[in-house]
Amino acid sequence: MRKIILAALAAALLSLPAAAAPSKGKAPPPPALSAEQQARLPAIETYLNGIRSLKSQFVQSSDDGAPLTTGTFQLLRPGRMRIDYDGNGNYIVADGRFVYFWDAEVKEQQNAPIGSTLADFLLREKISLSGDVTVTRLAEDDGLLEVTLVQTKEPGQGSLTLVFEERPFGLRKWRVLDAQGRTTEVALQNPQFGxxxxxxxxxxREPGRRRERD
Incomplete structure (x- = not known):
């Protein structure tokens, strides 16, 4: 069950980084983008920063043979996000400080600080494709634009690839590659922005309990 929980968190962009193999030296620097590719990044940043709220159905898949899962994804920047999985009562919620995963089968929750990983990339007040994250790849194919990024200081912990439809430009899916080489993809279905x-x-809050207000 713990493995399932961590995989779900990774798919939500709110992963607890899996332990990477011990490194014998400094990781090699990521490949440099061309000047033309670098010139596209500001427009992508502007688009991402313009997303203040988002609600969408989603389909989650992985390359380890796990069954497809579906649910509802909601984003309210800065800091807040909720993912409700269909059929099992599991959900993930970010409240601005922590990310919580509720495992309905065992009625337990796990949590982690939002800023402890690449987790908070889409939740932060100002999204930047530089600084603590580094864009390692930008590719266009069949009307889609893919942007892959890693943590600048820990590139070996995995990567996040954002997939945009080019016309009209819009976020349509993302893929998370973890430190063990597993890939999980979340595809948005009819996303509603704003x-x-x-x-x-x-x-x-545990299902059935009301939140105690300050």
């Missing part, structure tokens, strides 16, 4: 979302749902 929607009004109930802020009360972006707090962790």
């Amino acid at each position: 929607v009004s979302l109930d802020t009360d749902q972006f707090y962790f």
Whole structure:
């Protein structure tokens, strides 16, 4: 069950980084982008920073043979996110400080600080494709643009690839490659941007319990 929980967190961009193999030296620097590719990054940043709220159905898949899962993804920047999985009662919620995963089968939760990993990339107040993250790849294929990034200081911990539809430009899916080489993909289905979302749902509470207010 613990393995399933961590895989779900990774798929949500809120992964607890799996332990990488011990390194015998400094990781090699990521490949440099061309000047033309670098010139595209500011427009991508502007688009991402323009997403203040998002609600979408999603399909989650992985390369380890696990069954497809579906659910609802909601984002309210900065800091808040919620993922409800269909059929099993599991959910993930970020409240601005921590990320919580509720395992309905055993009625337990796990949590981690948002900023402890690449987790908070889409949740931060100002998204930047430089600094603590480094873009290692930018590729266009069949009307899609893929942007892959890693943690600048720990590139071996895995990567996040954002996939955009080019016309009209919009985020459509993402892939997480973890330190063990497993890939999980989340594809958005009919995403709605700029929607009004109930802020009360972006707090962790056990199902059936009301949140105690300050």
